[in-house]
Amino acid sequence: MHADPQTVLLRDTQKSRSRRLVLDPHAVNVPLDSAPAVFFMRVRLGETGEIFRAPNCRIDMTVRELKEGLELVAGIPFNLQRLQYLDQGVLMDDTTLRFHDVVPGGVISLCIWHYGGWTELVLAAMEGDPSKLSCLGIADNSLQTVNSQQLEGKKQKLWTSPRAFVALFITSHRGLFDAVRYLLENGANCLGRSPLGRTPLHVAAAMGRLDCIGLLLEHGASIHDKDAKGETPIALARRLNRKQSEQRMLLLHWVMKTGATDLSGSALTKAFQRVKSGFASKYRTQTRLPVAALASGR
Incomplete structure (x- = not known):
């Protein structure tokens, strides 16, 4: 006698979930329907073995939402992330953690988009070595890939600009001051944005990289x-x-409102003294602009 198709499907799903719980030793051994409302996931960067903690996860969170959070946690722009869970292929952005039977506390693999030399660029940026970055197409005169060598003029600029931005985004996130300075001095655009609209200043601020903020x-x-x-x-x-x-x-x-252009060392100290001596209070009194307004951009 043949089993009902729905019964077979349910049985196979239960087996799959049980197998994943066994394969993922970090997972919290609870049924998906009993998962806490908010939990964390571990995210392992395949190329380096680094483990990042992704907080505020939900069972009905989409993969896209998880990647949006990882842009701040891991410092890798959204469009360069590829996520996998155990034996599954790349997780599609519009699917949910529940769809993939992801369990609280489990480990998700993060890989970097490898076409066009992005993996090498991201790894060099994580290391923060300007000599390596200089060989990976972040400026017009840098060493390039076979395909990029066919580019000239504006087309070459269109190829190097996003690469320089990604390197600046990652080095700012990691607080690699020398690499950030090198990239800025070689034309990287600090006003560039990730697909989620975040600038290098966003991620430097999120990670508390004070030197890079300045x-x-x-x-x-x-x-x-x-x-x-x-x-x-x-x-x-x-x-x-x-x-x-x-x-x-x-x-x-x-301080920059006072006209200061050097934001380091004694120059910053002197400018700060001018702020303390009256600029800040005058500025607040005249404009009645609270800190909350500054934060919102008004």
Whole structure:
């Protein structure tokens, strides 16, 4: 006698879930329907073995939402991420964690989009070695791939600009000051944005990279730029409880209002003294612009 098709499907699904619980030793051994409302996942970067903790996950969260959070946690732009869970292929953006039987506390694999030399570029940016970055197409005179050598003029610029931005995004996220400075001095655009609208200043602020915050502002980054969700770097720092990032950005913003262009060392100290001596209070009194307004970009 043949079993009912629905019974077979249910039995196979239960076997699959049980097998995944066994294969993933980090998973919390609870049924999916009993999973907590909010939990964390571990995300392993395949190329380096690094483990990142992705908080605030939900069983009905989409893969896209998870990747949006990972852009801040791992510092890899959304469009370069490829996620996998155990023996499954690449997880599609519009599917949910429930669809893939992902269990709380489990490990998701993160791989970098490898076409066009992106993997090598991302790894070099993570290392923060300017000599390696210089060989990976971040400037017009840098070593390039076989395909990029066919490009000239504007087409070559269109190829190098996004690569320089990705390198700047990652080095800013990791606080690699020397690499950030090298990239800015070689034309990387600090006003560039990830597909989610985030600038290098967003991720530097999210991670509390104070030195890089100053360097980015010195090269024209803006505390008022909003991402796709309407968050400025200051608002993001506040949400993530990065108080020092928030204070540093506000301070440097006020200092730059005095006309200071050098935001390091004694020059910053002198400019800060001018702010303390009256500029900040005058600015607030005349404009009645609270800190909350600065954070929102108004």
